[in-house]
Amino acid sequence: MTTVTLWVGTRKGQLRIRPHIRIFVAAQEALMLEQAVLPKDTVHLLCALSGG
Amino acid sequence: MSISLSAAEKQRYSRHLLLQEIGPAGQLKLKAARVLVIGAGGLGCPAALYLAAGGIGTIGILDFDLVEESNLQRQVLFTTADIGQPKAQRARERLRSLNPQLQIIAHQTELTAANVQQIFASYDLVVDGSDRIGTRYLVNDACVIYRKPLVSAAIHRFEGQAMSYAPGRGPCYRCLFPDLSGAVLPNCSQAGVLGVLPGVLGALQATEAVKLLLGIGEPLLGRVLVYDALTLRFDEFHISRRPDCAVCGEQPSILAPADPPGFCSVEEQRRITRLSASELSQRLQGDAPPSLIDVRDPEEFAVGHLARSINIPLSRLEQRGVSDLSLPRELPTVFICRSGARSLRACALARRGGMALPLQLEGGLLAWRETVDPGFAL
Numbered sequence: 100m101t102t103v104t105l106w107v108g109t110r111k112g113q114l115r116i117r118p119h120i121r122i123f124v125a126a127q128e129a130l131m132l133e134q135a136v137l138p139k140d141t142v143h144l145l146c147a148l149s150g151g
Numbered sequence: 152m153s154i155s156l157s158a159a160e161k162q163r164y165s166r167h168l169l170l171q172e173i174g175p176a177g178q179l180k181l182k183a184a185r186v187l188v189i190g191a192g193g194l195g196c197p198a199a200l201y202l203a204a205g206g207i208g209t210i211g212i213l214d215f216d217l218v219e220e221s222n223l224q225r226q227v228l229f230t231t232a233d234i235g236q237p238k239a240q241r242a243r244e245r246l247r248s249l250n251p252q253l254q255i256i257a258h259q260t261e262l263t264a265a266n267v268q269q270i271f272a273s274y275d276l277v278v279d280g281s282d283r284i285g286t287r288y289l290v291n292d293a294c295v296i297y298r299k300p301l302v303s304a305a306i307h308r309f310e311g312q313a314m315s316y317a318p319g320r321g322p323c324y325r326c327l328f329p330d331l332s333g334a335v336l337p338n339c340s341q342a343g344v345l346g347v348l349p350g351v352l353g354a355l356q357a358t359e360a361v362k363l364l365l366g367i368g369e370p371l372l373g374r375v376l377v378y379d380a381l382t383l384r385f386d387e388f389h390i391s392r393r394p395d396c397a398v399c400g401e402q403p404s405i406l407a408p409a410d411p412p413g414f415c416s417v418e419e420q421r422r423i424t425r426l427s428a429s430e431l432s433q434r435l436q437g438d439a440p441p442s443l444i445d446v447r448d449p450e451e452f453a454v455g456h457l458a459r460s461i462n463i464p465l466s467r468l469e470q471r472g473v474s475d476l477s478l479p480r481e482l483p484t485v486f487i488c489r490s491g492a493r494s495l496r497a498c499a500l501a502r503r504g505g506m507a508l509p510l511q512l513e514g515g516l517l518a519w520r521e522t523v524d525p526g527f528a529l
Contacts, residue, residue: 118329123388145375145388147328148305148312150344151192151282 119147164206172367184364185209187274191238193349194280194304196228201357203246213258214238225346261417264410267293278356279303284331285411291324293408295398302359304352309345309380311352314371315359321372322392323399348380415499423498425513428522441483446497455528465493472504483508491515
């Protein structure tokens, strides 16, 4: 298991997940940027979409 | 007033009547139901078609816009002959021709905090297919406050998302995405979209609406469905209601629907004068070049910006207004951003603040790079 810092979905310098983005690691929500990730885990970025 | 199914309705809905989960009693529920579809766009068109075909007794279609040729690639209610006509009106006629037994109501207006309560009062359930993120929050908040079930979906290029909300039965859209601070999300006209994509998501919305109205199956409550057309893959993510949600939480701070910060009506945006990238390039080489205000965030500005442009992020404009920022009021001023969405809002704010000649770089710096300077860093 590796612990990584999820920079995706963040803005440089903010060190937080932006409120219109959710991050899921192996279908479980990552609530913090320090997150354990297994080799087979999939990281999903869920971003608010506006298109209709 | 009791309602029943006529012989013609029994014939039309015979395949529904064969389903144990629907049957005559369920079909009568659908006949009595009143569903509002927000946006007669890529999502709203297929959703409304299936709702009408399935016998939803009253369907409202809310859209202020006119049919454009570029809509026809995905907005399947409309034909070439409809170009230039009001979408809500044309949708009503199309749905009436599909199912004359229904009541179809056209709301040719923009949804705002001022009219949302009155409009929502006439409906049991809302299907959101709007293409503006601010409208999504307005619709969500109104549904929570007025206790209306909501089926929401959104699309972007090759992907889509869908989720449902039912009062007291799970999280709302604001639990998923608490707010839009700093988020400027491109819509279909800016980012492009696969034509068939909203057909998939719109059909899912109609499915969810029927399930919620009938109380059958497992609606998308507490789950977000994500569809990727390129891999033809559906993923599902579980979300929980946030106790601190601003609208459905334990101590909500949003007690009435409100227009989003910096809200600019479509009418305001239509009055803004646009400059193409090549027009701006010519003006910058002339004797009296306009002032340039780049409304992107500082870190975007640092990557690359036009010479002589000054950086005033849109969030600062929204907080302080134009009058506090000592901007030139009489000289032409061009507002710039990445794609054109933020600069349009900035122009509307500038006009409200008394600026005489706010101009917008149409298509933003993406268009500048495309047509003027291919080496421009973004």
